[in-house]
Amino acid sequence: MTSYRLPAELDPARPAADSPLTIRVDGEPVTGAAGQTIAGVLLGAGRRQWRTTADGAPRGVFCGIGVCFDCLVEVNGLRDVRACLRRAQDGDVVARQGGSEATA
Numbered sequence: 001m002t003s004y005r006l007p008a009e010l011d012p013a014r015p016a017a018d019s020p021l022t023i024r025v026d027g028e029p030v031t032g033a034a035g036q037t038i039a040g041v042l043l044g045a046g047r048r049q050w051r052t053t054a055d056g057a058p059r060g061v062f063c064g065i066g067v068c069f070d071c072l073v074e075v076n077g078l079r080d081v082r083a084c085l086r087r088a089q090d091g092d093v094v095a096r097q098g099g100s101e102a103t104a
């Protein structure tokens with residue numbers, strides 16, 4: 001199994017074409033499709049960790065339903081956004097959060 005996203009034309013569950021979007025993650029463009037969460041866009045691009053804890057341990061998606069807070073990112077200047085809940089919008093600016101910078 002892979003975390004990479006299938007192109008719409010190869011995905012039997014989604015026959016309609018995607019509406020593409022692009023977000024910037026730490027200044028780098030990452031493409032996804034309308035309807036995906038930020039975590040979905042990141043996972044679809046092959047990224048599995050984007051935050052570190054206070055002691056430097058890597059984190060990404062754990063629960064995927066907004067409970068664990070492992071997936072926190074900064075979105076358009078707003079800190080502590082759960083990437084698994086926030087639907088990506090074209091042009092979103094996403095930044096990783098480090099353990100020593102994170103708030104409670």
Ligand code: FES
Pocket residue numbers: 060061062063064065066067068069070071072082083084085
């Ligand atoms: S993965 Fe648990 S809150 Fe987002």
